[in-house]
Amino acid sequence: GAVVSQHPSWVICKSGTSVKIECRSLDFQATTMFWYRQFPKQSLMLMATSNEGSKATYEQGVEKDKFLINHASLTLSTLTVTSAHPEDSSFYICSAPDSGLSSYEQYFGPGTRLTVT
Amino acid sequence: QKEVEQDPGPLSVPEGAIVSLNCTYSNSAFQYFMWYRQYSRKGPELLMYTYSSGNKEDGRFTAQVDKSSKYISLFIRDSQPSDSATYLCAMHRGANNLFFGTGTRLTVIP
Numbered sequence: 001g002a003v004v005s006q007h008p009s010w011v012i013c014k015s016g017t018s019v020k021i022e023c024r025s026l027d028f029q030a031t032t033m034f035w036y037r038q039f040p041k042q043s044l045m046l047m048a049t050s051n052e053g054s055k056a057t058y059e060q061g062v063e064k065d066k067f068l069i070n071h072a073s074l075t076l077s078t079l080t081v082t083s084a085h086p087e088d089s090s091f092y093i094c095s096a097p098d099s100g101l102s103s104y105e106q107y108f109g110p111g112t113r114l115t116v117t
Numbered sequence: 118q119k120e121v122e123q124d125p126g127p128l129s130v131p132e133g134a135i136v137s138l139n140c141t142y143s144n145s146a147f148q149y150f151m152w153y154r155q156y157s158r159k160g161p162e163l164l165m166y167t168y169s170s171g172n173k174e175d176g177r178f179t180a181q182v183d184k185s186s187k188y189i190s191l192f193i194r195d196s197q198p199s200d201s202a203t204y205l206c207a208m209h210r211g212a213n214n215l216f217f218g219t220g221t222r223l224t225v226i227p
Contacts (some may be wrong), residue, residue, distance in 0.1 A: 108160035
């Protein structure tokens, strides 16, 4: 299957600072990538859809000015958590369908654990 | 009502048992159904992918979809301790964003 990587895998930051998380499709092109957030013992919640070359689409309740998404190439999307607060501490996971396939299989990255102190 | 319902468990079974995991959904437009396995502090891993109603088998795993009942299942035969994880069902309409169940935590006891 296709491989999606995320960097960093784990980050601790102080309240008020910004953190950037990268999501890369390593062996396929992804015109679309998805960003999810997962709190402990809960399922994944879609935050936004990242589209290469255009603005991201945010889910209801997700602040687009706080969670900045950039999809600059067919293999890279970034999520920047601006002015992070402790309540932003969570597991952030990206996924991407392989644009070259007619199926709708999505491949997930390993996730980034963010802790805001 | 959530679009996808899944019993969160936890579910504990002895090694070698047959495990049955289930999800129900409310949106009849869903056509693509998936099961993901997620180990603690890791991203979900795609296990099974099915389109519309029917069965699909892959090794010890069988995925079943009953669109008339809006019900999907994942069966694990000869369960192993390494199967201990959270299992998430997911589905979509053909647009790319997935709708997830809450996940079922499974523990297989040696």
